[in-house]
Amino acid sequence: MGRRAARRAVTTRAHRRARLRVRLDRARRALAERPAAGGHPGDPRRHRNLLSAIRRRDQGRLRRHRHRCQAGRLTSLQESTVASTPPPPPGPPPPPSGYPPPSGYPPAGYPAVTVASADPAPGLQYAGFWIRFGSYLIDVIPIGIVGGLLNLRTGTGFSCRIDLNGASVCGGGSSYIGSWLGVLILGVYWVLTWSLLGASLGQKALGMRVVNVQNGERIDIVKALIRYVGFVISAIPFALGLIWAGFDPRKQGWHDKIAGTYVVRPQ
Known part of the structure; x- marks a missing residue:
């Protein structure tokens, strides 16, 4: 399951890069064909600034998408790790029915014998x-x-x-x-x-x-x-x-x- 999520993230990222290239090419052609004010061809410097702005915007989107993909990959890896971790071994079997269950108190025995002191009382x-x-x-x-x-x-x-x-x-x-x-x-x-x-x-x-x-x-x-x-x-x-x-x-x-x-x- 984790591998499928990772493959899906890689494929999505490749598609986004391809679409980004297509959009950049379209923007270059549109800027090259767009006339400037007064009917003269556009200023190349202005075209470069617009392309840089578009590139920065698309790169920011791509970067955010990459972060989201990495976060999803880490989550999927953690889930796969948890799923692949074997369960802990079972505990020791309970004692046989012939023995009493262990307890935190000592077994009851004979009451303590209080030996009276043979010394006289104070005073x-x-x-x-x-x-x-x-x-x-x-x-x-x-x-x-x-x-x-x-x-x-x-x-x-x-x-x-x-x-x-x-x-x-x-x-x-x-x-x-x-x-x-x-x-x-x-x-x-x-x-x-x-x-x-x-x-x-x-x-x-x-x-x-x-x-x-x-x-x-x-x-x-x-x-x-x-x-x-x-x-x-x-x-x-x-x-x-x-x-x-x-x-x-x-x-x-x-x-x-x-x-x-x-x-x-x-x-």
């Missing part, structure tokens, strides 16, 4: 060994006094004597009732105050709180009971589990580690 710090020992004395001394009074009230005691035959006889099994009763009272007191108030009365007097390691909140009654059982276990081997709080980075005794708690106080 708080771990309570050391000696301040905790002071709160322990504040809690234990009144209960110890109550237990001693119970021992005196029941008249219990532990004694040994020697009979007439020289054999030693020891008695007073009921002397331990007051001691175990004091331990029971102390346990109930600590479990209730830790779970309901967040600290015992001795700890509150010194500005301390018992909190959960996972969220820094007050512990429930189950954790409080586990903490007290761990306290008894920590006190059995020479109170080693209680003294451990003085060397631990988080100031935790064995009972704190068993129950997942720590004691904090204001900075």
Whole structure:
């Protein structure tokens, strides 16, 4: 199609040139035969000027026509180039139906597990060994006094004597009732105050709180009971589990580690 348009443009241009030559020849003959004013032959200079004007006019027309032909040739060449350009290759085939289509989002998985920080809240710090020992004395001394009074009230005691035959006889099994009763009272007191108030009365007097390691909140009654059982276990081997709080980075005794708690106080 582009070649046909180019041939047509060339043929048209040749025809126009031929017609231009014919017109120029006719104009020369007409000027040569035309008489000048007064019946004398025309002035050759005037004839040349007229021929030059006709030639310039026709050349301008020819030039404009040539520009139009070139523009049409370029357009036809572009169309032929576009028509001859092969189409782009097809894209990759879609994935099989057994696989999900790709997407810009990552596949859904398990939700991220948020691990609570074991550090105390801002403005708080771990309570050391000696301040905790002071709160322990504040809690234990009144209960110890109550237990001693119970021992005196029941008249219990532990004694040994020697009979007439020289054999030693020891008695007073009921002397331990007051001691175990004091331990029971102390346990109930600590479990209730830790779970309901967040600290015992001795700890509150010194500005301390018992909190959960996972969220820094007050512990429930189950954790409080586990903490007290761990306290008894920590006190059995020479109170080693209680003294451990003085060397631990988080100031935790064995009972704190068993129950997942720590004691904090204001900075």
